[in-house]
Amino acid sequence: QVQLQESGPGLVKPSETLSLTCTVSGGSISSYYWSWIRQPPGKGLEWMGYIYYSGSTKYNPSLKSRVTISVDTSKNQFSLKLSSVTAADTAVYYCARDGGSGSPDWYFDLWGRGTLVTVSS
Amino acid sequence: QSVLTQPPSASGTPGQRVTISCSGGSSNIGSNTVNWYQQLPGTAPKLLIYRNNLRPSGVPDRFSGSKSATSASLAISGLQSEDEADYYCATWDDSLNGQGVFGGGTKLTVL
Numbered sequence: 307q308v309q310l311q312e313s314g315p316g317l318v319k320p321s322e323t324l325s326l327t328c329t330v331s332g333g334s335i336s337s338y339y340w341s342w343i344r345q346p347p348g349k350g351l352e353w354m355g356y357i358y359y360s361g362s363t364k365y366n367p368s369l370k371s372r373v374t375i376s377v378d379t380s381k382n383q384f385s386l387k388l389s390s391v392t393a394a395d396t397a398v399y400y401c402a403r404d405g406g407s408g409s410p411d412w413y414f415d416l417w418g419r420g421t422l423v424t425v426s427s
Numbered sequence: 428q429s430v431l432t433q434p435p436s437a438s439g440t441p442g443q444r445v446t447i448s449c450s451g452g453s454s455n456i457g458s459n460t461v462n463w464y465q466q467l468p469g470t471a472p473k474l475l476i477y478r479n480n481l482r483p484s485g486v487p488d489r490f491s492g493s494k495s496a497t498s499a500s501l502a503i504s505g506l507q508s509e510d511e512a513d514y515y516c517a518t519w520d521d522s523l524n525g526q527g528v529f530g531g532g533t534k535l536t537v538l
Binding site: 341350351352353356364366367400405410411412413414415417418419420 | 429459460462464470471472473474477478483515517518519523524525526527528529530531532
């Protein structure tokens, strides 16, 4: 079955750029929308943005100036970059698949296990 | 401050029926379908209800969703101890060129 796995540094310094990759295994990245969602410790979920396998993107307006999501179909991966991070960006970062094939349906039927990223010097 | 409003906590005894509400506005719940997620401690969220009232394969029919105007509800009947978790509603918001929004979450305690 299709599985998602986040990877990347668990510690990032303030003002630097957070970079994470989500690898899709057991299925193709094509024909679906893929999102990044984060959850600060003890708090709720925040949608960060999505990308279609073709490369089209949409971002959360509150993060738009700092976030970039890209896709590498040859590796079946998509990635997140968040610039100028602060302690407020400390969170568990999840990658997830939108269940709508070909168009976003805004429900996430597959999730990665999440990776904790701490912003600290 | 979440765009979607959920009660921070809910509780019930085994076998009871509990409901969790999610209140929004015309640009989100009023215009789009609502989805619900269950998050057990230390795990990733799991899709529980999608498109207002549909259950993914494997989700017991004890879980049901509904939507009316700018509000939605998740109902859990025959409450079980393993239902103790955080529950989140989510939808799309058409304002600000569109964005995904989640409720603040409801922690369900099985007494």
